[in-house]
Amino acid sequence: MKPQLVVETGTFAGVSTLWIAEGLKQNGLGRVITCESDPEVFAKAKERIEASDLAGCRNESSLKPQIKGTIDILFADSNVPLREQEVRHFLPQINPNGLILMHDASSQMKTVREAALRLEQEGLISVVLLPTPRGLVVAQKRQGRK
Numbered sequence: 549m550k551p552q553l554v555v556e557t558g559t560f561a562g563v564s565t566l567w568i569a570e571g572l573k574q575n576g577l578g579r580v581i582t583c584e585s586d587p588e589v590f591a592k593a594k595e596r597i598e599a600s601d602l603a604g605c606r607n608e609s610s611l612k613p614q615i616k617g618t619i620d621i622l623f624a625d626s627n628v629p630l631r632e633q634e635v636r637h638f639l640p641q642i643n644p645n646g647l648i649l650m651h652d653a654s655s656q657m658k659t660v661r662e663a664a665l666r667l668e669q670e671g672l673i674s675v676v677l678l679p680t681p682r683g684l685v686v687a688q689k690r691q692g693r694k
């Protein structure tokens with residue numbers, strides 16, 4: 549996709565952040581910003597994330613950050629019940645040709661799956677449900693899509 553800006557909610561140890569940064573490095577462009585609300589978790593992840601020039605991390609709630617610019621990929625991976633709100637929060641900034649990824653959307657973990665289908669029913673996004681072990685929603689914003 550060659551995203552210029554990737555936003556991740558929920559850093560934890562920074563493993564997914566660093567994999568995203570590795571992809572950006574191979575692309576030769578782009579930056580990932582991740583946010584983590586827990587100060588202790590953030591403190592542990594900060595150093596390893598900041599070792600990558602392509603990744604930035606913020607110790608703030610996923611619903612707070614003022615991120616400038618168009619988001620090409622949103623990876624919602626914080627607290628499961630928050631992921632719907634996160635998509636609603638960032639939706640105005642999401643590139644209509646970009647991707648919205650919501651983790652933990654398997655049929656056993658109903659919260660995220662139902663949230664994604666609700667957003668789809670409201671006409672906000674179009675959803676594909678990928679049957680990965682934990683389930684992944686791959687979605688696209690409907691407004692502005694060409």
Ligand SMILES: C[S@@+](CC[C@H](N)C(=O)[O-])C[C@H]1O[C@@H](n2cnc3c(N)ncnc32)[C@H](O)[C@@H]1O
Nearest residue numbers: 558559560563564584585586609610625626627
């Ligand atoms: C599933 S883990 C993230 C895993 C990480 N993305 C990975 O794959 O390596 C979820 C993280 O979200 C954090 N979290 C919970 N609520 C949050 C919020 N409102 N904003 C940002 N982070 C939050 C938790 O502290 C936890 O570290």
